[in-house]
Amino acid sequence: MTDHCDGDFNPIGSSLKIPAIKFTKLFINGEFVDSVSGKMFDTFDPRTGEVIAKLSLGDAEDVDLAVKAARHAFDHGPWPRMSGSERGMIMMKFADLIQENAKEIVALDAVIGGKLFTLCKVIDITAESRTLRYYAGAADKIHGTILKLSKGLQGYTLKEPIGVVGSIIPWNFPTAMFFMKTGPALAAGCTIILKPAEQTPLSALYYAHLAKMAGVPDGVLNVVNGYGCTTGAAISSHMDIDKVTFTGSIEVGRRIMMAAAASNLKPLSLELGGKSPLLIFDDADIDQAADVAFSGMFFNKGEICVASSRVFVQEGIYEKLEKKLVEKAKATVVGDPFDPKVHQGPQTNKMQFEKILSYIEKGKTKGATLLVGGNRVGQKGYYIEPTIFADVKFKTLEEAIKRANSTTYGLAAGIITKNLNVANSVSRSIRAGIIWINCYTVFDVDCPFGGYKISGFGRDFGLEALDQYLQIKSVVTPVLNSPWY
Ligand code: NAD
Numbered sequence: 001m002t003d004h005c006d007g008d009f010n011p012i013g014s015s016l017k018i019p020a021i022k023f024t025k026l027f028i029n030g031e032f033v034d035s036v037s038g039k040m041f042d043t044f045d046p047r048t049g050e051v052i053a054k055l056s057l058g059d060a061e062d063v064d065l066a067v068k069a070a071r072h073a074f075d076h077g078p079w080p081r082m083s084g085s086e087r088g089m090i091m092m093k094f095a096d097l098i099q100e101n102a103k104e105i106v107a108l109d110a111v112i113g114g115k116l117f118t119l120c121k122v123i124d125i126t127a128e129s130r131t132l133r134y135y136a137g138a139a140d141k142i143h144g145t146i147l148k149l150s151k152g153l154q155g156y157t158l159k160e161p162i163g164v165v166g167s168i169i170p171w172n173f174p175t176a177m178f179f180m181k182t183g184p185a186l187a188a189g190c191t192i193i194l195k196p197a198e199q200t201p202l203s204a205l206y207y208a209h210l211a212k213m214a215g216v217p218d219g220v221l222n223v224v225n226g227y228g229c230t231t232g233a234a235i236s237s238h239m240d241i242d243k244v245t246f247t248g249s250i251e252v253g254r255r256i257m258m259a260a261a262a263s264n265l266k267p268l269s270l271e272l273g274g275k276s277p278l279l280i281f282d283d284a285d286i287d288q289a290a291d292v293a294f295s296g297m298f299f300n301k302g303e304i305c306v307a308s309s310r311v312f313v314q315e316g317i318y319e320k321l322e323k324k325l326v327e328k329a330k331a332t333v334v335g336d337p338f339d340p341k342v343h344q345g346p347q348t349n350k351m352q353f354e355k356i357l358s359y360i361e362k363g364k365t366k367g368a369t370l371l372v373g374g375n376r377v378g379q380k381g382y383y384i385e386p387t388i389f390a391d392v393k394f395k396t397l398e399e400a401i402k403r404a405n406s407t408t409y410g411l412a413a414g415i416i417t418k419n420l421n422v423a424n425s426v427s428r429s430i431r432a433g434i435i436w437i438n439c440y441t442v443f444d445v446d447c448p449f450g451g452y453k454i455s456g457f458g459r460d461f462g463l464e465a466l467d468q469y470l471q472i473k474s475v476v477t478p479v480l481n482s483p484w485y
Pocket of ligand 1: 228
């Protein structure tokens, strides 16, 4: 454990504040340890682009140590062997500790990810301790089924933990992703090696510390920070990891699939990117449509896989809606995510900032109509104006469905209409894993989430996610001399 700063919040240079960063090492086998190589990497404040902490940089050797610890904890430790209710009680304690330390943890995600402090507190932490509690409650309800076999046979299925799980997560929701992956895996009785994104490595270490305090045995939850091409690749190709769950880009998803195929054929669940459509029909309430369309695109500064990046508006309300969206973009306050008056913080990192600006330039040079925005804000940090290019109108329901589906992605979609028949017909026709009607970006732990087509496979959330961490074993015996079958 390293104390970089004392106290709660410390001013750096100007009026900007940074939280105390207590944990900077790798967490392996219940201990904070230096990496084998002793190497460190920098983590940045997106408000200034300046380094705010140095962390231990994991590599293949550290992954190997974490896998050994997780394998031992799985093969010989108490976690998979204790009853579901005992696991559930420890997970409940873990959730309580998160709530107790919420302010400190939220500050870590806000400073490193440019996320709004007040919003993180309300949404991320509350929802994620709920995620943990949901799976804690499910831990003692994992059971197989009785099979109706042919005459003379008796059979049932057992659901067993899949084993050692590798989790590789992205930078846009460090807390949500952490619990989306570890909640069901812990409930199932698995042991875990989690690699946070190198851009947002802080809160996962804090959670590992709280897990230990709650009573999660050593080796069950390991956090190895590091780069994708080394640490991530070592996880996906490891011969002793039984499953990998990944959220991130399609390109990396493909690499992980190839690594799994070339190593031990470990099963995968892949939550990948999207180009999600939002269909707004003529009968929509214009204010509601503007609210939903705006937050669908700009929630978390657009850094969300389900962002409604393709908005299709029926021609009757197109102009009115366009006007409302421009007003909203102009009224958006961009600035320090710790300031409660601010609506949009900086993009998480330099790469993302530059990528967005390059897409904006591309849009301009290709002749798309720029309605509003298009520039960086200020000269320091990774701030960008909310930017809207005019999109295309549609006339008919059939045309809207065709356009929505004319993509290789299939992550999410939204519909805004008062017409129940339209809502029903569109929601069944769009090939995507989640459809929001008269709302958008609404997540709940009981609602399975995942992609169609190249947006991936497998589901996070819901009881469906629990199945991703379980093996089904069939047990069959002959029944002799039974009076009936
Ligand atoms: P990314 O794919 O570059 O990185 C995600 C994680 O994979 C990081 O931890 C990274 O270090 C690791 N990684 C990189 N190369 C690797 C390799 N060769 N082997 C193993 N691991 C490797 O994605 P990103 O830029 O961090 O996140 C943005 C992407 O994530 C977007 O495409 C977004 O749509 C997607 N996303 C999807 C969901 C979803 O649920 N479907 C949610 C959030 C983000």
